[in-house]
Amino acid sequence: MSAGTVxxxxxxxxxxxxxxxxxxxxxxxxxxxxxxxxxxxxSVRVQAGELVxxxxxxxxxxxxxxHLAGTLDRATSGQVLVTGLDVARxxxxxxAGLRASSVGFVFQQFFLAEHETVLDxxxxxxxxxxxxxxxxxxxxxxxxxxxxxxxxxxxxxxxxSGGERQRVAIARAVAGSPAIVLADEPTGNLDQHTGAAILxxxxxxxxxxxxxxxxxxxxxxxGRMRREVRMLDGRIVxxxxxxxxxxxxxxxxxxxxxxxxxxxGEPR
Amino acid sequence: MIAISPQSxxxxxxxxxxxxxxxxxxxLRTRKLRAALSxxxxxxxxxxxxxxxxxxxxSAAGLNAEIAALGTNLLTVQAGQSFTGATAELPLAAPGMxxxxxxxxxxxxxxxxxxxxxxxxxIPSVNTxxxxxxxxxxxxxxxxxxxxxxxxxxxxxxxxxxxxxLGAAAAQLLGIDKIxxxxxxxxxxxxxxxxxxxxxxxLSPDVDSSVLVGYPFADKYLGLNGxxxxxxxxxxxxxxxxxYNLLAAQSNPENPSEVDVSQPSSALVAQADAKSAxxxxxxxxxxxxxxxxxIGVANIMVISVLERRSEIGLRRALGATRAHIRIxxxxxxxxxxxxxxxxxxxxGSLATAIYAHGRGWQTVIPAQAWAGGIAAALVIGAIAGxxxxxxxxxxxxTQALWTI
Ligand SMILES: Nc1ncnc2c1ncn2[C@@H]1O[C@H](COP(=O)(O)OP(=O)(O)OP(=O)(O)O)[C@@H](O)[C@H]1O
Ligand SMILES: Nc1ncnc2c1ncn2[C@@H]1O[C@H](COP(=O)(O)OP(=O)(O)OP(=O)(O)O)[C@@H](O)[C@H]1O
Ligand SMILES: [Mg+2]
Ligand SMILES: [Mg+2]
Numbered sequence: 001m002s003a004g005t006v007x008x009x010x011x012x013x014x015x016x017x018x019x020x021x022x023x024x025x026x027x028x029x030x031x032x033x034x035x036x037x038x039x040x041x042x043s044v045r046v047q048a049g050e051l052v053x054x055x056x057x058x059x060x061x062x063x064x065x066x067h068l069a070g071t072l073d074r075a076t077s078g079q080v081l082v083t084g085l086d087v088a089r090x091x092x093x094x095x096a097g098l099r100a101s102s103v104g105f106v107f108q109q110f111f112l113a114e115h116e117t118v119l120d121x122x123x124x125x126x127x128x129x130x131x132x133x134x135x136x137x138x139x140x141x142x143x144x145x146x147x148x149x150x151x152x153x154x155x156x157x158x159x160x161s162g163g164e165r166q167r168v169a170i171a172r173a174v175a176g177s178p179a180i181v182l183a184d185e186p187t188g189n190l191d192q193h194t195g196a197a198i199l200x201x202x203x204x205x206x207x208x209x210x211x212x213x214x215x216x217x218x219x220x221x222x223g224r225m226r227r228e229v230r231m232l233d234g235r236i237v238x239x240x241x242x243x244x245x246x247x248x249x250x251x252x253x254x255x256x257x258x259x260x261x262x263x264x265g266e267p268r
Numbered sequence: 269m270i271a272i273s274p275q276s277x278x279x280x281x282x283x284x285x286x287x288x289x290x291x292x293x294x295x296l297r298t299r300k301l302r303a304a305l306s307x308x309x310x311x312x313x314x315x316x317x318x319x320x321x322x323x324x325x326x327s328a329a330g331l332n333a334e335i336a337a338l339g340t341n342l343l344t345v346q347a348g349q350s351f352t353g354a355t356a357e358l359p360l361a362a363p364g365m366x367x368x369x370x371x372x373x374x375x376x377x378x379x380x381x382x383x384x385x386x387x388x389x390x391i392p393s394v395n396t397x398x399x400x401x402x403x404x405x406x407x408x409x410x411x412x413x414x415x416x417x418x419x420x421x422x423x424x425x426x427x428x429x430x431x432x433x434l435g436a437a438a439a440q441l442l443g444i445d446k447i448x449x450x451x452x453x454x455x456x457x458x459x460x461x462x463x464x465x466x467x468x469x470x471l472s473p474d475v476d477s478s479v480l481v482g483y484p485f486a487d488k489y490l491g492l493n494g495x496x497x498x499x500x501x502x503x504x505x506x507x508x509x510x511x512y513n514l515l516a517a518q519s520n521p522e523n524p525s526e527v528d529v530s531q532p533s534s535a536l537v538a539q540a541d542a543k544s545a546x547x548x549x550x551x552x553x554x555x556x557x558x559x560x561x562x563i564g565v566a567n568i569m570v571i572s573v574l575e576r577r578s579e580i581g582l583r584r585a586l587g588a589t590r591a592h593i594r595i596x597x598x599x600x601x602x603x604x605x606x607x608x609x610x611x612x613x614x615x616g617s618l619a620t621a622i623y624a625h626g627r628g629w630q631t632v633i634p635a636q637a638w639a640g641g642i643a644a645a646l647v648i649g650a651i652a653g654x655x656x657x658x659x660x661x662x663x664x665x666t667q668a669l670w671t672i
Contacts, residue, residue, distance in 0.1 A: 072585060072665040093281070093589045100281040100587020109671050111582040115298040128281040128587035 021046040026078030038064040040234040051206040053222035056231030100128040104173030106183035112157035119153040143175035163194035292599035306568040307608030309561025314641040316554035318616025321637035330629030340533040345499040348528040356526035362519040371507025376411040377496035402478040403486035411500040413471035419464030427482020433464040437476040471532040569656035581668030594661035601653020609645025
């Protein structure tokens with residue numbers, strides 16, 4: 001079903017001249033007594049088609065960084081460019097428009113609407129993009145098929161397992177084909193096995209062309225990403241390509257002798 | 269794959285009206301009982317107001333229909349006060365003069381005697397019940413707006429006899445609801461035999477409380493001086509106003525100012541349109557219920573905004589602007605209030621219809637009652653929802669996404 005849906009974004013990789021996300025000497029200070037310096041002089045760029053892990057201990061500023069990148073908050077100083085647009089120069093309305101069209105979020109807590117069907121939860125991703133409901137649903141069904149939930153369209157989130165819920169949330173994040181998907185601890189509420197399956201899914205979506213930034217404090221999770229940005233105390237302490245350990249995928253597969261790709265086929 | 273068209277990737281997010289309508293209903297669909305309870309106050313308020321206005325309009329319509337059936341072309345002429353303050357008398361020639369006016373097709377008169385009427389001679393003479401004997405011309409009921417309920421009216425023969433016809437109120441006061449052969453009442457020093465009872469006379473209450481005898485009998489035995497007390501004039505509909513203006517001068521050319529001319533139906537129309545003090549009371553209670561309802565809606569919306577913080581955060585992350593959040597919660601409050609208002613209009617109309625049907629009135633719900641009820645609910649929803657909606661919109665996305 002994924003065949004021919006998207007041509008792998010060789011174009012995105014080639015366009016290294018204009019990164020999807022570019023932070024330059026960004027600081028974020030939360031006012032208070034004493035003020036909290038959550039980010040100090042952070043500079044990072046993410047090119048189209050990348051799969052980036054942001055790793056660091058609790059309180060190191062990962063979520064803050066993700067919120068700034070997703071235009072949910074504004075930097076105290078420095079420049080944040082999303083799809084080449086300077087966040088500081090955009091109005092609240094324009095930022096909302098940017099989020100609606102170009103940014104997808106995945107949260108640790110899923111944030112699904114329990115009274116709506118899985119299909120409508122995903123369709124709502126494009127609610128503020130001026131797309132008709134019929135089109136939204138068609139796109140949502142396709143996105144759900146991509147996360148192997150095509151058979152659960154009419155289910156309610158309350159009838160899903162934790163892993164399935166996060167897959168719904170991921171489908172919602174990628175449905176509108178955003179320029180970048182920002183995931184904050186997407187496996188934080190899941191057991192190791194389900195978490196590994198979610199990472200497999202993110203990797204697959206990335207192979208299909210989606211630019212993804214994943215925040216985690218789990219070294220094992222970060223180890224599977226192609227690039228690893230390490231944070232400590234509001235600073236980036238290292239930013240390097242990591243060689244995904246083949247053993248990680250193998251270990252995940254080994255942990256599940258019944259189904260090598262846990263989401264494949266029927267519900268477990 | 270299906271793709272969103274490039275045009276829709278415009279800088280500013282937008283929300284379709286159909287989607288807004290669906291969003292406004294989210295909170296109500298997911299918490300039905302709570303929504304119903306908070307809409308109840310507004311439903312009661314609007315219902316009370318609609319019912320009060322509906323009932324008073326329906327009763328006015330009922331009375332107006334009754335008046336229309338009786339006709340509005342009855343004019344009455346009575347003696348007014350003379351220049352010196354004493355009660356004037358209508359000239360003996362007045363009925364004849366009036367009958368000569370173009371457009372007048374019926375002239376009937378009554379003349380009051382000083383004779384009181386009792387059920388029997390043993391009743392003490394002070395207990396008059398304020399019933400006196402009046403002399404009447406022979407076609408009075410048709411002119412005054414009534415007809416015979418039982419027996420028959422006075423005719424050329426019975427007008428000379430000690431025979432009488434009772435007005436509806438007089439019959440009731442005397443305790444006579446059926447005419448038995450030989451039924452009679454005591455008129456001071458003579459018996460009067462009851463030959464007929466009239467139906468209630470809406471237009472002429474004077475006739476209602478009269479015991480009517482013929483002029484010839486009254487002249488001979490009751491010492492009537494012959495001057496008419498009240499002249500009942502019927503004019504053709506198109507001439508009523510002209511006749512009305514001419515009646516005083518025609519009745520008493522020398523002293524037109526000593527004549528009182530009136531149109532009984534117009535007094536009744538005014539009475540039908542008069543609002544009772546009860547209306548004011550119930551309207552006040554309705555207003556209080558509306559106020560309580562408004563507070564209920566505001567309360568529920570404040571709670572809703574607090575509870576749905578993460579929903580607000582998610583929507584901001586999905587691209588909702590502050591205005592989208594504001595309009596969503598404002599619409600929800602308005603929808604809640606308008607549903608309450610609509611339920612109130614329905615309940616108030618139903619109550620009016622049932623009561624009006626029971627009274628044989630036409631059901632009339634004035635447009636300003638139901639439209640005003642819905643409009644009031646709308647305004648109340650907007651006012652009650654404004655602050656919670658502003659509060660929801662003010663929340664920063666990151667603050668809304670906090671989970672503890
Ligand atoms: N709204 C806020 N007001 C004040 N301080 C804040 C706020 N949000 C975050 N902080 C502080 O900023 C610092 C970075 O927080 P952040 O949430 O970015 O960390 P994190 O790396 O995501 O941690 P974790 O792994 O625990 O989620 C922390 O010290 C935190 O206390
Ligand atoms: N209330 C429900 N109604 C219908 N189906 C349900 C309900 N709860 C769970 N399911 C289905 O039952 C299957 C097992 O769900 P369960 O939550 O037990 O999985 P799990 O092993 O905990 O998975 P995960 O590791 O993802 O949390 C799933 O396919 C799920 O969709
Ligand atoms: Mg965090
Ligand atoms: Mg589970």
